[in-house]
Amino acid sequence: MTETPGDDRRLPAALAEVARIEFDYADGDGVDFEPYAVFDSAEETTHWLRQWTGNPEADGSAYRVFGQDGAGGLAALWYGRPGRPLAEQPVVYVGSEGECDVVAANLSDFLWLLADGMGPAEADEESTVRPDPELTALAERHATTPRRPAADIVREARAAFPTFAEDLWALCR
Numbered sequence: 001m002t003e004t005p006g007d008d009r010r011l012p013a014a015l016a017e018v019a020r021i022e023f024d025y026a027d028g029d030g031v032d033f034e035p036y037a038v039f040d041s042a043e044e045t046t047h048w049l050r051q052w053t054g055n056p057e058a059d060g061s062a063y064r065v066f067g068q069d070g071a072g073g074l075a076a077l078w079y080g081r082p083g084r085p086l087a088e089q090p091v092v093y094v095g096s097e098g099e100c101d102v103v104a105a106n107l108s109d110f111l112w113l114l115a116d117g118m119g120p121a122e123a124d125e126e127s128t129v130r131p132d133p134e135l136t137a138l139a140e141r142h143a144t145t146p147r148r149p150a151a152d153i154v155r156e157a158r159a160a161f162p163t164f165a166e167d168l169w170a171l172c173r
C-alpha cells in the first residue's frame with residue numbers, strides 16, 4: 001500500500017522551519033533529533049534502505065528522509081497514503097539498531113509531537129513530555145490537526161498503519 005511518488009524533494013514549509021531549530025539532547029534528557037535543511041536525495045535514500053535491509057533491490061522512492069538522531073536513525077515521511085499530499089503522509093522512524101515504526105499519522109501531528117518535547121526516536125519509548133515553547137509556536141502556525149497528547153498521536157498513528165514495521169522487515173534478506 002505504498003505509492004511511488006514523483007521526485008519532489010522540496011521540504012514543506014513547516015519542516016523547513018523545524019530545520020532551523022537546534023534540538024538539545026541534554027545528555028539524554030532532551031530530544032535526540034537533527035533535522036535536515038533538505039530531504040536526502042533519491043540516491044541517498046535508496047542506498048540507505050538497501051544498507052538497512054540488506055536487500056540490493058530495495059527501492060527508497062516511497063520515503064523522504066528529513067532528519068536523524070545521534071546514532072544514525074532516520075526520520076522520514078513515508079508515502080503510505082496513495083494519492084495524498086506529502087504533508088498528509090505518515091512520519092516514520094527507522095533506527096540504526098533495527099527499530100522502526102510510525103511515529104505520527106501526518107506532518108501536522110509530528111509538529112505536535114515535537115511541541116511536546118519528543119522527537120522521532122523518543123516516540124518509540126514512553127518518554128516524559130517536556131513542552132517546548134518554540135516548537136509549540138511553530139506547531140500553532142503550521143498544524144492542521146488539533147493538539148493532542150504525544151502518546152495519543154503515536155498510538156493513533158500506529159493503529160492507522162499497523163503493518164509498517166512488518167512490511168519494512170519483509171524487505172530484508
